[in-house]
Amino acid sequence: MNTPNPERLPAEQMLLEHYRAHETGQPSAELDAMILAAAREAVAPARPSLLARLRDLLRRPQRFALAFGSLASMALVLGLVLKGLPQEPSIDDRQVAPVLREELGESLAAKRKQELPRTAVPSPAPLNREAARMSAAPSVEALADQPAAAEIADVDAGYAPQSIRKPLVPPLISELDEVLSEVLQLREKGLDEEAQQLLQALREAHPQLDLDARLEQLQHPDGP
C-alpha cells in the first residue's frame, strides 16, 4: 500500500492517489497462473535418474527389507528342504483312501476267505450237484472282493477328512505361520501396503497353499 509522502506537494499526492484509485487494470488470472507456474518449475528439484531411484528403493525402510529378507531366507530353506531331504508321506486325504482301500481290501479279502464255509470233499453224486452250484456261485475271490469294496466304500464315507482342503507339509507349517503372523502384525500397525506385498510374495512362492484361510485361522483361532 502507498503511504502519503510528506515531502510531496499535496496537489501532487492527490493526483497520484486519484490515478491509483481509479486505475483498475490488472494482469489476467491466466497470466498470473502461467508466471507463477514458470517460477515454480524453474526451482523444482530435478527428477532423479533411474539409478538414483533404484538406489533409493533399496534403501527403503528397514521393516520392508527385513520382511523381504525373511521371506527370501524362508524360500531358500523351503527349496533345500523339498529337494534335499527324503520326502515324508504327506497327509493327503486323496491318497489316504486308496491306501486304506488297498490295505483294507487285502485284510478284508483275507477275512472273507476265512469266513467262507469250508466245504468238505463231497461224494461223487452230490459232488456234481455241488460243483454245479459252485460253478453258478461267484468265485471265492469275487466274493472276497465285493464285500470288501462295499465295506471300503463305507470306510471312505466315514473317513473323508473335511478340515484341510489342501495339504500342508507338517514340518514347515510353523515357519509359514511365523511369516503370516508378521503379515497380521503389519496390518495391525496400519502398514497395509507392506503386509499386502509380503502376502503376495508368499502366494507366489506357494501357489498351492490357501494362505488366506490360514491367515483367517491365525487371526481367529477360536473360530469366527
Added chain:
Amino acid sequence: MSAATTDQPENDAALLRRYRRGDADAFAVLYARHRLGLFRFLAGLCGDASLAEEIFQETWLSLVRSASEQQQASVQFRSWLYQIARNRLIDHWRKHGKRQGLQDVFDEQLHDSPADEPGPEQQLDLSRDRQRLQAALDDLPQEQREVFLLRAHGDMELHEIAELTHTPAETVKSRLRYALSKLRRLLADPAPTEEVCR
C-alpha cells in the same frame, strides 16, 4: 493492491534470495507485491493492454530465468524490476519502429507554468472516467508520462527515477512538474456525461 512502498527493498532482496535457493513461495510473495504496479505502469505507458501483458510476462519470465540475485546492493528490487520492463518495452518499440517522446520540449514550452498550484476548489473536481484518465496520460509526452507513472504506480522517488531512466534528477523533477500540471488541466474539466451521472 498498489505498488510497493520504499521500506521494503531489503525484504524484496531477501525474498529473491530465498527464491533463488528454491523457495517458490517467496517468488509468489514478490509477485503479489509488485504485479499491479508494474502492470499499470506498462499499461499506462504503452496505452495497450495486450502489449502491456506481453511485456509484463516477458519481464517476470526474464527474472525467473535470470540467475542473478541482484548483485548490486544499492539497486532496489523494484527499480531493477521496472528497469527490465522498461527495457523490454523499448526493445519492442524499436523493433516496431514506434516514435518516442519527440514532443517533449515543445509541449513543455506550450504549457510552461511551473508554479501552477491549483487552489482548493480546483483540486476537488477531477474526472474519474477511466478512458479520460488514460486519454490524459496518452496526451502527455512520453518522458513525462513515464516519470508520472513511475511515481504513481512504481512509487519511486525522483532520484530512483533518475537512475532508472538515466536522466539527471533535475530533468526528472521538471518533467514530473509539467506532467502533473497538464494532467490536472486535462482532468479538471469533466465531460457532460459525468455531470449527469453525479
